[in-house]
Amino acid sequence: MALGTADIDRQPQFLSGGSEMAQRLRAFDWSSSPLGMPEMWPAELLVQLLLTSKQLMFLAWGSERTWLYNDAFIPIAGRKHPISIGLPSSEVWAEAWSDLRPLFDSVFAGEAIHMTGFTVGLDRQGVVEDASFDFSYTPIKSDDGTVEGLYGVCIETTGRIAVDKAQLATAVRERDRIFEMSPDLFAVATFDGMLTSINPAWSRRLGRPADWLLSTPFGEFIHPDDLGETGAVIAELQAGRAVHQFHVRLLAQDGTPIAFAWSAVPEATGSGLFYTVGRDITEETAAAEELRLAQEALRQSQKMEAVGQLTGGLAHDFNNILAGISGSLDLMKTRLAQGRIADLDRYVTGAQGAARRAAGLTQRLLAFSRRQTLDPKPTDLNRLISGMQDLIERSVGPAVQVETAAAGGLWTTFVDQGQLENAMLNLCLNARDAMPDGGKLTIESGNRWLDERAAKKRGLPTGQYVSLCVSDTGTGMAKDVIDRAFDPFYTTKPTGQGTGLGLSMVYGFAGQSNGAVRIYSEIGKGTMVCIYLPRHHGDADVDDGQPEPAAAVRSSDHETILIVDDEPLVRMVAIEMLTDLGYQVLEAVDGPSALKILQSDQPIDLLVTDVGLPNGMNGRQLADAARTSRPRLQVLFITGYAENAVLNHGHLDPGMHVMTKPLVGETFARRVRDLTAKTS
Structure with a gap:
């Protein structure tokens, strides 16, 4: 109650x-x-x-x-x-x-x-x-x-x-929907090459029945070229490591290859299974290929533009040179017809000067294209700089103060000394032009250890290098100028004050010498240009000898010389030069005809041969064949184009030497006299 x-x-x-x-x-x-x-x-x-x-x-x-x-x-x-x-x-x-x-x-x-x-x-x-x-x-x-x-x-x-159960159920349904509807390929597979579970996208994309895919080793529908990649990935998975973003193509029912980007993750150790998902990248691959083709077309266009600039510059300079040569020859012909020979020396001198300019222009072009003929030797860069200092001081003038900074313990480098001197002089003249009101020019050498980062920045392998740097206190260079500075015929100087080939020649020479050149500059603060050359492990060559006087170049024993060149005018000039100096001269137009003479009993003191010869035998092959029967024969290669692979990039056998065309009379005569003296 x-x-x-x-x-x-x-x-x-x-x-x-x-x-x-x-x-x-x-x-x-x-x-x-x-x-x-x-x-x-x-x-x-x-x-x-x-x-x-x-x-x-x-x-x-x-x-x-x-x-x-x-x-x-x-x-x-x-x-x-x-x-x-x-x-x-x-x-x-x-x-x-x-x-x-x-x-x-x-x-x-x-x-x-x-x-x-x-x-x-x-x-x-x-x-x-x-x-x-x-x-x-x-x-x-x-x-x-x-x-x-x-x-x-x-x-x-x-x-x-x-709510949690509802969310879980929703997540499961969404997972199942993705598994069923996704265009990506999901699968569980075994390390021994079988698929054990796949989603419908496999059949939709490959056009193959699911039961066939599950009962066929997947190696049979992987592109044959990608089986090696697949094997490497499986080895990684077996080692317990996940692999992401590897590309393996699958073959559709009709044999069409379809590109996929895959990721794979191994299951627990010992299960023998891995999970993988593949994304179709066929369209991406096609787009990337289109982009590559477009970029290649752009590069080709830029290349043609550069060729156009190059040929335009060449046409301009060579037309000026040819005008000087042909004009001098026309005047000589006219004066000879008139019996007025007093002016001939002036026209001859003008034509020779124009010819030297043409030879210099050709050498610069070959240097830029890394095709010049090099005669490298172990070189002490400090000695070379010291020997050039007087010439450089005279060339840059009294308004420019020249200083040198020679590194102690400088390594030797293996380089063509004459070409390096030309390169250094070019850099010094450019530095002078950047200081119109005068300034300070510094030439310095150094040893450089380039690690991976520093070497990559300069486009070189890692290792030891010798550097030659020329710096000025001039106007400096903007980035767009630096980017184009090594292009042939590109110049910021007024018309008529530069060919635009100086830095191009330095760039090509450095590359051909297995080195590099880089520009460091800031507007208003000056510029430094550095050449990096590989270290040579060995002592530098020392040549303190003085050239013989001109009268000593004549033949003393009427030595016999074999001239081999397929260009008749070049042979004629060489023969006339040597005959006038008292040599006995034989001639041949190609390697096979020259080899017949060399294999005869005819005494020959020197072989002078062009490198590029017709009819299946080049000059180097001719020289090697000649030395089988004449092992002490001296050989002088003459060439207007550097077949460096033929000449072993300057690493010639003892007794083999090289000169570049055009042949300058006194220089050619002196070299021939030196070589015939070694045979005597």
Whole structure:
């Protein structure tokens, strides 16, 4: 029966308060309950905490585990509220007691319990439904250690778990949709070459049935050229390493190769499986090829523009030179017809000067194209700089102060000394032109260790180099000028004040010598140009001898010389020069005819041969054949174009020498005299 007002007024203080559950507990008839009247309860503080807390809390008290709870628990109770007040827990939660009883028993045995995500079927709305909770159950002990009850704190997580399950289901569905609809190829495969699971994209893209793909070793539909790459990737996977962005082509049903970019990851060690996904890059590959072709076309266009600039510059300079030569020859012809020979020397001198300019222009072009004939020797760069200093000071004039900085312990380099002197002089003249009001010019040498980064920056292999740097305090160069400075016929000087071939020649010479040249400049602060040449391990050649006087170049013993050249005019000039000097001269137009003479008993003191000869035998082959029967024969190669591969890039056998065309009379005569003297 319900308590009267007077009874309520006698309720203990811990049941006071305005909460719904406090009122209900005060109104409940506890006289027939195993707990007895509230004033007899030993847990008055716990009940007070229960009724005042905003956290979901409950008590299961006494031998029947009588059920008490607070206002926050009412929504959880559902239709069990308020009829569950004071009932045994086994009746309140009869539908779930088989799951809850072991937990309650553990707590009443003295064990505290905490669980998350605990799911149990509860009848809270007339039907049993799964509900999930995070909770803590704590035993309540009397002074003697006896467990009097269970104190529970809980949070219902049913809604959150439902959302998580829904999200998981959505993710699974999305995964399955991607697996089914993706254009990418997903697969599980074995290291021994079989696919064990694939998505539909395999069949859609390759036009092959899934059962065929799963029953056929994948090596049979991989492009044959990519099997090596595939094997290397599988070896990496077997070693437990993932491999990303490798390209392997697959063959479609009709044999068409399709390009894919793949990534592969091995499963756990020992499973023999790996996972892989491939992205079709056929269109990307085609686009990249189109881009390559477009870039190649652009390069070709730029190359043709450069050729046009080159040929224009050549036409301009050679027309001027030819005008000087042909004009001088026409005047000579006219004066001879008139019997006026007094002026002939002037015209001859003019024609010879123009011819020398033409030879110099040709050499610069060959230097730029790395095709000039080089005669490299072990060289001490410091000695070369010292020997050039007077010439450089005279060339740059008194307004320019010339300083040299020679590195101590400088390494030797293997280089054509004459060409390096020309290159250094060119750089010094450019430096002078950059200082119209005068300034300081510095020439310095140095040893350079180029590591990978420094070498790459200069376009060279890593290693040891000797540097020759020419710097000025002039106007400096803008970046766009530096970018074009080595182009042939490019010049910033006014018309008529430079051919634009000086730096081109330096650039080609450095490259042909297995080195490089670089420009370092800043507007208003000057420029430094450095040539880097490989170190040579050996001592430098020393040549302190003085040239013989001109009268000594004539033949003393009427030595016999064989001239081999396919150009009749060149042969005629060479023969006339040598005959006038007292030599016996034989001639041949090609290698085979010359070899017949060399294999005869005819005495020959010197072979002078062009390098590029017709009819299947070049000059180097002729010389080698001649030396089988004449091992001490001296050979002088003459060439207007440097077949460096034929001449072994300047590394000639002893007794072999080289000169460049056109032949200058006195220089040619002196070289012939020196070589015939070695035979005598």
